[in-house]
Amino acid sequence: MKRKFLLEEKDIPENWYNIIADMPNKPLPxxxxxxxxxxxxxxxxxxxxxxxxxxxxxxxxYVPIPDEVRNIYSIWRPTPLYRAHNLEKVLDTPAKIxxxxxxxxPTGSHKPNTAVPQAYYNKMEGVKKxxxxxxxxxxxxxxxxxxxxxGIDCEVFMVKLSFDHKPYRKVMMNTWGAKVHPxxxxxxxxxxxxxxxxxxxxxxxxxxxSEAIESAVHNDTTKYALGSVLNHVKLHQTIxxxxxxxxxxxxxxxxxxxxxxxxxxxxxxxxxFPFLRLNFDEGxxxxxxxxxxxxCPKLTKxxxxxxxxxxxxxxxxxxxxxxxxxxxxxxxHAGGLRYHGAGVIVSQLLKDKLIEAVAHDNLEVFEAGxxxxxxxxxxxxxxxTHGIATVIAEAERCKREGKAETILFNLCGHGxxxxxxxxxxxxxxxxxxxxxxxxxxxxxxxxxxxxx
Amino acid sequence: MKRKFLLEEKDIPENWYNIIADMPNKPLPxxxxxxxxxxxxxxxxxxxxxxxxxxxxxxxxYVPIPDEVRNIYSIWRPTPLYRAHNLEKVLDTPAKIxxxxxxxxPTGSHKPNTAVPQAYYNKMEGVKKxxxxxxxxxxxxxxxxxxxxxGIDCEVFMVKLSFDHKPYRKVMMNTWGAKVHPxxxxxxxxxxxxxxxxxxxxxxxxxxxSEAIESAVHNDTTKYALGSVLNHVKLHQTIxxxxxxxxxxxxxxxxxxxxxxxxxxxxxxxxxFPFLRLNFDEGxxxxxxxxxxxxCPKLTKxxxxxxxxxxxxxxxxxxxxxxxxxxxxxxxHAGGLRYHGAGVIVSQLLKDKLIEAVAHDNLEVFEAGxxxxxxxxxxxxxxxTHGIATVIAEAERCKREGKAETILFNLCGHGxxxxxxxxxxxxxxxxxxxxxxxxxxxxxxxxxxxxx
Numbered sequence: 001m002k003r004k005f006l007l008e009e010k011d012i013p014e015n016w017y018n019i020i021a022d023m024p025n026k027p028l029p030x031x032x033x034x035x036x037x038x039x040x041x042x043x044x045x046x047x048x049x050x051x052x053x054x055x056x057x058x059x060x061x062y063v064p065i066p067d068e069v070r071n072i073y074s075i076w077r078p079t080p081l082y083r084a085h086n087l088e089k090v091l092d093t094p095a096k097i098x099x100x101x102x103x104x105x106p107t108g109s110h111k112p113n114t115a116v117p118q119a120y121y122n123k124m125e126g127v128k129k130x131x132x133x134x135x136x137x138x139x140x141x142x143x144x145x146x147x148x149x150x151g152i153d154c155e156v157f158m159v160k161l162s163f164d165h166k167p168y169r170k171v172m173m174n175t176w177g178a179k180v181h182p183x184x185x186x187x188x189x190x191x192x193x194x195x196x197x198x199x200x201x202x203x204x205x206x207x208x209x210s211e212a213i214e215s216a217v218h219n220d221t222t223k224y225a226l227g228s229v230l231n232h233v234k235l236h237q238t239i240x241x242x243x244x245x246x247x248x249x250x251x252x253x254x255x256x257x258x259x260x261x262x263x264x265x266x267x268x269x270x271x272x273f274p275f276l277r278l279n280f281d282e283g284x285x286x287x288x289x290x291x292x293x294x295x296c297p298k299l300t301k302x303x304x305x306x307x308x309x310x311x312x313x314x315x316x317x318x319x320x321x322x323x324x325x326x327x328x329x330x331x332x333h334a335g336g337l338r339y340h341g342a343g344v345i346v347s348q349l350l351k352d353k354l355i356e357a358v359a360h361d362n363l364e365v366f367e368a369g370x371x372x373x374x375x376x377x378x379x380x381x382x383x384x385t386h387g388i389a390t391v392i393a394e395a396e397r398c399k400r401e402g403k404a405e406t407i408l409f410n411l412c413g414h415g416x417x418x419x420x421x422x423x424x425x426x427x428x429x430x431x432x433x434x435x436x437x438x439x440x441x442x443x444x445x446x447x448x449x450x451x452x
Numbered sequence: 453m454k455r456k457f458l459l460e461e462k463d464i465p466e467n468w469y470n471i472i473a474d475m476p477n478k479p480l481p482x483x484x485x486x487x488x489x490x491x492x493x494x495x496x497x498x499x500x501x502x503x504x505x506x507x508x509x510x511x512x513x514y515v516p517i518p519d520e521v522r523n524i525y526s527i528w529r530p531t532p533l534y535r536a537h538n539l540e541k542v543l544d545t546p547a548k549i550x551x552x553x554x555x556x557x558p559t560g561s562h563k564p565n566t567a568v569p570q571a572y573y574n575k576m577e578g579v580k581k582x583x584x585x586x587x588x589x590x591x592x593x594x595x596x597x598x599x600x601x602x603g604i605d606c607e608v609f610m611v612k613l614s615f616d617h618k619p620y621r622k623v624m625m626n627t628w629g630a631k632v633h634p635x636x637x638x639x640x641x642x643x644x645x646x647x648x649x650x651x652x653x654x655x656x657x658x659x660x661x662s663e664a665i666e667s668a669v670h671n672d673t674t675k676y677a678l679g680s681v682l683n684h685v686k687l688h689q690t691i692x693x694x695x696x697x698x699x700x701x702x703x704x705x706x707x708x709x710x711x712x713x714x715x716x717x718x719x720x721x722x723x724x725f726p727f728l729r730l731n732f733d734e735g736x737x738x739x740x741x742x743x744x745x746x747x748c749p750k751l752t753k754x755x756x757x758x759x760x761x762x763x764x765x766x767x768x769x770x771x772x773x774x775x776x777x778x779x780x781x782x783x784x785h786a787g788g789l790r791y792h793g794a795g796v797i798v799s800q801l802l803k804d805k806l807i808e809a810v811a812h813d814n815l816e817v818f819e820a821g822x823x824x825x826x827x828x829x830x831x832x833x834x835x836x837t838h839g840i841a842t843v844i845a846e847a848e849r850c851k852r853e854g855k856a857e858t859i860l861f862n863l864c865g866h867g868x869x870x871x872x873x874x875x876x877x878x879x880x881x882x883x884x885x886x887x888x889x890x891x892x893x894x895x896x897x898x899x900x901x902x903x904x
Contacts, residue, residue: 003526006458074455075829104556106829108868148826168871174878175825373627374600377527377558416560416868419620426626 001085005247007078012070017238019273019345020231021061022280025352027231027344028452030316031306036450039316046217047224049125052118055232063235069117072149076105076112077239081247086375088395095398096253097391099411100244100271101378107172109381109413110267111142111227114236118225119146128221129153133183133208135263136335136383137162137169138413139227144178157183157191157211161202162335169417183208190214190312204328205264205339206311213314228264229309229318229343237270244408245274255286255408257394261386262290262299262357263336265343271410276354289394290346290357291386293337293365294434296329298322299350299357301440306450307341317449320347324443330433332362333421334382360389362433366425368392369415381413382421453537457699459530464522469690471725471797472683473513474732477804479683479796480904482768483758488902491768498669499676501577504570507684515687521569524601528557528564529691533699538827540847547850548705549843551863552696552723553830559624561833561865562719563594563679566688570677571598580673581605585635585660587715588787588835589614589621590865591679596630609635609643609663613654614787621869635660642666642764656780657716657791658763665766680716681761681770681795689722696860697726707738707860709846713838714742714751714809715788717795723862728806741846742798742809743838745789745817746886748781750774751802751809753892758902759793771904772799776895782885784814785873786834812841814885818877820844821867833865834873 020026029038041053048056055063065073084097091097102110122130130152134140140156147154156178163170163182170180183203184191188211194201201207209226216224226233241258248254258275260268272288279286292299298321307322309315322341323329329338342350349355360368369385371392372378380388387409398405415422424430472478481490493505500508507515517525536549543549554562574582582604586592592608599606608630615622615634622632635655636643640663646653653659661678668676678685693710700706710727712720724740731738744751750773759774761767774793775781781790794802801807812820821837823844824830832840839861850857867874876882 001523002461004461006460008458009454009456071453106831145829149829167875168868171871171875171878172831175822175831175874177826370627374629377597377601379558379624379627414868416620416866417871419623419869422627423619423623426623 003083003085005081005250007243007246009074011243011246012073012077013065013239013242015062015064016235017242017274017277018058018061018063018235019276021059022277023348025348027348028319030318031450033308033313033315033317036317043316047213049121049127049223051121051124052232055235056230066120069120072116078243079104081244083251084376087372090371090375091392091395093395093399094402094404095395096404096406097395098248098251098406098408100240100408101411102240103378103411103414106145107138107141108416109138109142110237110240110270111139112145113239113270114227114233114266115142115146117236119143119150119152122223123150123152126221127152127223129155130223130225131155131212131215132225132227133157133205133212134227135159135162135205135338136381137166137417138336140178140180141169141172143225143227144173144176147178148176154178155215156180157185157208159183159203159205159208159335161331165333165420166417183211185211188214201328202331204311206325209310210312210314213310228266231345233266234269234273234343234345237266238273240270240410241272241274244271248408253406256405257407258286258288259291259387259390259394259407259409261337261383261412262292263383264339265346267410267412269346272355288355289390290355291390292357292359293332293334293386294359294361295332296323296338297359297435298340298342300359303444304347304351305447305452307447308449309341318344319452320344321350323440324447326446327443332433333418333424334386336383337386358390360386363430365389366430370425378411379415379422380411381415382418384412455535455537457533457702459695459698461526463695463698464525464529465517465691465694467514467516468687469694469726469729470510470513470515470687471728473511474729475800477800479800480771482770483902485760485765485767485769488769495768499665501573501579501675503573503576504684507687508682518572521572524568530695531556533696535703536828539824542823542827543844543847545847545851546854546856547847548856548858549847550700550703550858550860552692552860553863554692555830555863555866558597559590559593560868561590561594562689562692562722563591564597565691565722566679566685566718567594567598569688571595571602571604574675575602575604578673579604579675581607582675582677583607583664583667584677584679585609585657585664586679587611587614587657587790588833589618589869590788592630592632593621593624595677595679596625596628599630600628606630607667608632609637609660611635611655611657611660611787613783617785617872618869635663637663640666653780654783656763658777661762662764662766665762680718683797685718686721686725686795686797689718690725692722692862693724693726696723700860705858708857709859710738710740711743711839711842711846711859712862713789713835713864714744715835716791717798719862719864721798724807740807741842742807743842744809744811745784745786745838746811746813747784748775748790749811749887750792750794752811755896756799756803757899757904759899760901761793769901770796772796773802775892776899778898779895784885785870785876786838788835789838810842812838815882817841818882830863831867831874832863833867834870836864
């Protein structure tokens, strides 16, 4: 009864896969925040090194992974792929369930997959300091680790809710030498403004992004880095799905359904895009499902239009599914999924019905997480439990329909830094929370950004 | 530049290795706590299932691993072996440094290697509940995980210091359904007695063992389990070193020095005993070094005599290096190393100069841990940092002597649940602490147990 499908270092992919090359409808261009006119790559130069900007706009199907990046990847990659025999048994389902496990990275999630190349390209172009935001702390930890490796300073704005929930994520970032602020903070003008208006706010990724951008733009050797949403971030994550395809082949199997949690889209993209390539190139019809929280349902209940990536409106306008850029989600424990918008590629794919999306409420996902931990022995991060809830729903459907389908999901991180969330669950403090349609419409109605 | 040496599930060893078969001087027999006469296996029957008692006393060189245990091992085993290229570079040493990484287990340490077979044999003999102690929380987590798998109730007495330092270890145990008490507790007579005498005590492993034994002995379907010290525990851990030998062969190398942290001895035994077998069987001269805290230096400064395994004197008398069974070590963060005695096999091996021991102070080990985390990307458990301090000392010796020796150590667990310890280190709260010779002599002088 084989459980684990392992690859060697030599199997680390040599290229990232760029799905834009294969998309029937390419994403619409970003617009200048003031003029609302399409912008070119140069507009991003104050924020990102040129090589990452090139990756943001390239239409090449494959982008080579530098040897130095593959070398650092080899600290934890390739990651294992598991057959979830025990979970199948607990669910009494005819479905075969597999998961790709990204929790074996130094920081315990998939985020170093993009943190390492981002730090690398910044280093190559002489950058001395990188600022960023973090929600759950996964991305901030990953960038701290990567910057430490290349000798770059790292400054992290951590959503206050997570800063309070997860003090040990901050210590982890400190271990790799990063400076960490709770966001909103008094370190930026936008932070001070929001603190004055909403002194009790638990923060949001949109606010933290605004602060990190503000801290980066005024200094030539300081750049900004984003842990999700953007095209180059999704590009870097495609090593996950590429490895998973090789591992599914080792298992003599291929998924009918691919599932991943959804915050900004990097985790979902990482696993699913290489499988979507099989749909494009080989005529397969693998279903790819994004799992989001019912309290932040941009894919299932948001609107497809131009919106800002941050709260203050400092980023270019992007064509995305959004709940409105000043939407502040409920303080759920899955900090990595508390983001108002979806990346442009995923948004276009959903618009074109090439992928699916589902939402799960907060209580359902913890029940799924504990079921998984008891069956498989790994305590999942709260973000990951959303994908597990979808897996369980699909496995139950397979049982009802008597179908032995193959389900693959991305266990994007462990929950070792999220035990307060589990404590709250065991203490009965986690309750159902679903955003009402009226609340969603009220948030979207405030938007004055261009429609599509 | 290969970093990782991976094995397949089929490479999980089929036998545990029993070093007693090869020892030139066998350990002296345990004595009855009251009569001081040698006891037979039956004396252990109230505490352990018969199959584990047989393993405790067997002189067979190999003990077969049941298929069901190997199947559960396959959730995380074989574990990876790494070449620490980055650490070598930071230390600028001619030494080659490798580490076996046991932090990939569900609970993040080597402890499930014995928790799983212990729970299995209890299950086979109809046991309904297992009680145990835990120091750092690693062992309690591991036994909770294993008991959950077999549907056995688990009750854990957690040393109060760790209970307070690491609330999330408790939540982890709860996730697998265990009941957890801070020790000393009001749930036992011995706990109540100690609380009455020392209301502010931070507890010790010796006290927690007494409580767990007291809770087990009065019920036919409740047994007790120990996470270190005993022969069968060390036996189970030998899968670590057996895998490591195969992996060193894959690397085309073989260690000159093998290093592991030392609490009760299971971690050290797990890695080193299979290498000591090469010394016995093949005439190799691999040095095996146990690393202990300077604040609990039983191997380097203790006395070799009969002593109890617990504070209350409920266990048989064992021939061991000890600081005295009522010694309460300083409240260092490495909770897993705060134990007054050493297992009998390791004690005999040290007495016979077949292994070595060194001690490191509390500040030195955290410096070593942060150096390792920054170089290799894994934040080590405080217990593991003791081994790393020895590795650094040996690598520096190699540099001084111009020798390209090969060093292997056991990175027995990650520090994800120990970030308060790192916080204290960064806040300057960790200070040098070394037990004085006078303190040690005072503790040993209180012993009235048989000398050897």
